[in-house]
Amino acid sequence: MDLSSIEIFLAVASDRSVTKAAKAVGRVPSNVTTRIQQLEEDLGACLFSRDGRKMTLTREGETFLAYANRLMALALEARQAVRPLAPSGTLRVGTMESTAASRLPAALTQFNQMWPDVSLNLTMGASRELARDVLADALDCALIARPPKTMREEDPDFDAELKALEMETVFVEDLLIVLPSGHPAIKSAADLRVASLAALEPGCTYRRIAENWARKSSSLPTSELGSYHAILASVATGNTAGVMPRSVLDLMHWPTAVQTHQLGPVETLLVYRKDDRPSAFSAFHEVLSARKGRDIRLVTN
Numbered sequence: 001m002d003l004s005s006i007e008i009f010l011a012v013a014s015d016r017s018v019t020k021a022a023k024a025v026g027r028v029p030s031n032v033t034t035r036i037q038q039l040e041e042d043l044g045a046c047l048f049s050r051d052g053r054k055m056t057l058t059r060e061g062e063t064f065l066a067y068a069n070r071l072m073a074l075a076l077e078a079r080q081a082v083r084p085l086a087p088s089g090t091l092r093v094g095t096m097e098s099t100a101a102s103r104l105p106a107a108l109t110q111f112n113q114m115w116p117d118v119s120l121n122l123t124m125g126a127s128r129e130l131a132r133d134v135l136a137d138a139l140d141c142a143l144i145a146r147p148p149k150t151m152r153e154e155d156p157d158f159d160a161e162l163k164a165l166e167m168e169t170v171f172v173e174d175l176l177i178v179l180p181s182g183h184p185a186i187k188s189a190a191d192l193r194v195a196s197l198a199a200l201e202p203g204c205t206y207r208r209i210a211e212n213w214a215r216k217s218s219s220l221p222t223s224e225l226g227s228y229h230a231i232l233a234s235v236a237t238g239n240t241a242g243v244m245p246r247s248v249l250d251l252m253h254w255p256t257a258v259q260t261h262q263l264g265p266v267e268t269l270l271v272y273r274k275d276d277r278p279s280a281f282s283a284f285h286e287v288l289s290a291r292k293g294r295d296i297r298l299v300t301n
Helices: 003-015 018-024 028-044 059-081 097-102 103-115 129-133 149-152 156-163 206-216 227-237 247-251 279-291 294-298
Strands: 048-051 054-057 089-095 118-124 143-144 166-180 196-199 223-224 242-245 257-274
Touching: 003 018, 003 054, 003 149, 018 028, 018 166, 028 103, 048 143, 054 059, 059 103, 059 129, 059 279, 089 097, 089 129, 089 279, 097 103, 097 118, 097 242, 097 247, 103 118, 118 279, 129 143, 129 156, 129 257, 143 166, 143 279, 149 156, 149 206, 166 227, 166 247, 196 206, 196 227, 206 242, 206 257, 223 257, 223 279, 227 242, 227 247, 227 257, 242 279, 247 257, 257 279
Parallel strands: 089 118, 089 143, 196 223, 196 242
Antiparallel strands: 048 054, 143 257, 166 242, 166 257
16 A cells, blocks of 8 residues: 555545546556555455446445545645745635635645645636636636637637646536426437526636537527526526536535536646746645545545
């Protein structure tokens, strides 16, 4: 058992897919499969039940998950403890509202405990505006949603802006169309029986993905709302479909039942400039990297 094996275990537990986990940890799928098998042999227990390509934690896997999280957190603390210089100053972090709600609380708490001398300033915004603020040195880094390749090709300016930045995937969101409880299951936007699509501001990547999906087979207008709670309330009226990541929906514990339709996975990128990064950025980057695969599993499943 070593830290790299534990990191791979956490990634598979998060994504429930060897292919997705391999991408998250920068390895080929066959290596991920081998390392999981070696870990199971070392522990003498089956950590995952395998249903086709879907990997689900067994009871023993759920038990080991808690220890794996603690081991990775302890390893990070050990690395930071032996460093001669601690980061300080201010770190300006941009984030989407959904990421701030479902992904960052645990990471920010850990970062503050480890580096209390760093002042973290959070800025909420849409992905494109956040990326531009990083390029303009108004932010040190940002967490943004990466549009699918087809959308980036339709928007070459934004694609060029992304290519001017360093970027890496830190989370993968399951983007959903949320439907009223009595709505029948759908296969495409043509099956929708509502009057509008509820989403955040026009710069929201999730909104743009949903609008592109809807445009293929319907002329559904979009209603702009200011929060995900407002979107769900609009869905509850019975005449609106909403768009949001599953991680946010799972956090809300909405009292009224809803139906969901998957639009597919959407990457959340950490973007930052290729130079002139403050010392606190490295510490923040390490905390996010150590938690990669942990918060996804604990929050959304």
